[in-house]
Amino acid sequence: MNQDYIQPNHWSIIEEGFDAERVKSSESLFSIGNGAMGQRANFEEHYSGETFQGSYIAGIYYPDKTKVGWWKNGYPEYFAKVLNAPNWIGIDIEINGTTFDLATCKEVKNFRRELNMKEGIYYRSFEAVLPNGIEIGVKVCRFLSLDIDELGVIHFEITPLNGDAKIIYKPYIDAGVHNEDANWEEKFWEPLSVQHSENSAFVTARTFKTHFITTTFMQNSLFLNDENLLMNPMRVEKTSDKIQFHYEVNAAKGQTSSIQKLGGYTVSMNHENTQFAAENTIKKGLEAGFNQLLESQKTAWAKIWEMSDITIDGDVKAQQGIRFNIFQLNQTYLGKDSRLNIGPKGFTGEKYGGSTYWDTEAYCIPFYMATKDQQVARNLLTYRYNQLDKAIENAEKLGFKNGAALYPMVTMNGEECHNEWEITFEEIHRNGAIAFAIYNYYRYTNDYSYIPEKGLEVLIGIARFWHQRATYSTYRNQYVILGVTGPNEYENNVNNNFYTNYLAKWCIDYAIEQINKVENEYNSDYVRIMNKVKLSTAEIQHWKAVADNMYFPYSEQLGIYLQQDGFLDKELVKVHDLDKSQRPINQKWSWDRILRSPYIKQADTLQGFYFFEDHFSKEQLEKHFDFYEPFTVHESSLSPCVHSIQAAVLGRMEQAYTFYLRTSRLDLDDYNKEVEEGLHITSMAGTWMSIVEGFGGMRVKNNHLHFEPKIPLQWQGYSFKINFRNQILKVSVHQNETNFSLEGDKEITVFVNGKEILVEPNSLVTV
DSSP states (O other), X not given: OOOOOEEOOSSEEEEESOOGGGHHHHHHHTOEEOSSEEEOOOOSSOOOSSOOOOEEETTOEEEEEOOOSSOOTTXXXXXXXXXXXOBOOOEEEEETTEEOOTTTOSEEEEEEEEEETTTTEEEEEEEEEOTTSOEEEEEEEEEEOSSSTTEEEEEEEEEESSSOEEEEEEEEEEOOOOOTTOSSOOOOEEEEEEEEETTEEXXXXXXXXXXXXXXXXEEEEEEETTEEOOOOOSXXXXXXXXXXXXXXXXXXXXXXXXXXXXXXXXXXXXXXXHHHHHHHHHHHHHHHHHHHHHHHHHHHHHHHHHHHOEEEESOHXXXXXXXXXXXXXXXXXXXXXXXXXXXXXTTSOSGGGXXXXXXXXXXXXHHHHHHSOHHHHHHHHHHHHHTHHHHHHHHHHTTOOTTOOOOOSSBSSSSOOOOOHHHHTTOTTHHHHHHHHHHHHHHHHOOTTHIIIIIHHHHHHHHHHHHHHOEEETTTTEEEOOSBOOSOTTSOSBSOOHHHHHHHHHHHHHHHHHHHHHHHHOHHHHHHHHHHHTOOHHHHHXXXXXXXXXXXXXXXXXXXXXXXXXXXXXXXXXXXXXOGGGOSHHHHSOHHHHHHSOOBSSOSHHHHHHHTGGGSOHHHHHHHHHHHGGGBOOOSTTHHHHHHHHHHHTTOHHHHHHHHHHHHTTTTTTTTSXXXXXXXXXXXXXXXXXXXIIISOOEEETTEEEEOOOOXXXXXXXXXXXXXXXXXXXXXXXXXXXXXXXXXXXXXEEEETTEEEEEOBTOOXXX
């Protein structure tokens, strides 16, 4: 049974009624972010119930020393973690001498939270009866400014409903925070100074080891019935890592008292003097004022939605799902800073360390290319180019040489920091996703300049790795790749994973093709790169021998490529014949049992068919889909989207729709029973792909956009926009027609179901 307490709504995530059991899940679902920082939806006031505190700052991390039972050569020294940052949202509240705490209230009525995705604002309201009998009405509004991205804003108001109240607001900032997932219970923050002036306070702290300096700040204003009380704190409490102000407000029954708190972070990545920067941020916030900050927030989000929105008519849950996914992607990464990337949990939890995975290249780049401008995708590619030296170092640690590059499974700075051997050493297919993203970027944007400037060096390092990682088998008289883990992590240490072998061959072929092109068309870049990487014709010949003679496991009997050697030796019981009480198997079974089973965590062989669709016929796709999908348990968030796209290609719209709902509402409906740990941010880009590439059938072939539009029976229509080479095309699909319109001043040729269509600016074309 999936959770279903989130109210269906086109533009908002809404929870009604207070339930302590749901608090941690809601803290994830109502998370907010602005690309520079983010936070779980923790209550501002003290809460003694079960909670998972979390605030995060983009790019600030700590190398948490690896904890393993048996150290193996080549293990990373640490697991990088985006830290739980100092808490700036806290406001302890005392009413008539009693602490206000939702966990101890006699009664909580009309509790409602709303995350307004259209405007990027989080609201909470309720009435509560405290243990001392006083009844209050509370309204809270909170957002992280997109315009001033170091600033967050809270407006917290209390109205006594059954008597007069002496309300003591105690806003604080606290650097004495910990990570729930700390390996050694270490503290990650070292406090440096605690300062205050009138209604502003500053706690400056430094991360141990990485030495990032952060100033966490707050500024408070108190109001009674909207009139600014212009008061300073009556009391200030300080420790080495925390500062708390006390303000006393007497509110008669029915009078509304409120506190407006500005807060946030300034960091040494961006400023030499973080406290001075914090003072400036407060100044900007006060000059704008609450109402202006709120209006600017609505305007900034309207601009994002203008380009990235997908509309769905006739299916509220599907509409809410896709908007939630698009909203969270934009909260996590806006593409302004090439030092940053997209963590699988974004700013919503600690799992995966907030680090970068292959998800960025395989799933996120298409979304950012099409909904922003190409510079954003180029920044994501540049991120990997800037870490090429570290990728070469990672490969050297494992015994590779001569500039072979192995990109990390998990990273913050290019250094591998994932410490499960079967993934760190064996899930090497991630290297292929980095190369594929370069190809995908050029295919989509037609901006070749990236390859001679930066990309070719990356492709050469990756080709060298695959050449050295392959083994010549005298038994097969072919090259094999041994001891790997494919995308399906329910199989470790297998030989000849089809997806890995296919990617390896493709990466080498693609690298050789680009070397030839750069030599012919960008000769000065070619000379510069060859001098740097010392690549000889003989070495390229060796690569080619591996690519041309790569082994792929294949069953003649079934007419399919096998996921890996020995796949057919398994007991091939399909998922629908598995007892439901055994699911999810990753929570019910031992690893030994999972590894011997045929069950597939996520698209593996089919991931290859997704990337290289034009290398295979539709009949081949159908055969492979029919064989592998029945063994797939979809216990990875990255799985349903690929299957949704492929089901749509095969015209199986009911199945495509089911997979779409699963990917779009994965967190809202908590399919994997783990949403309290945080959201699945990178798979949300896959949701976008399942509409645009799945139902819309969008592809780029021979420099032109192609569409094969399809629509689920459950929908009356859907629409999306894409920025294709600086032209904004809007596609609207209905049950019996598709409309195209174009913003800009030059026409574009697109193909619909293979037929050429000319779309002219500011006119509607109906197919």
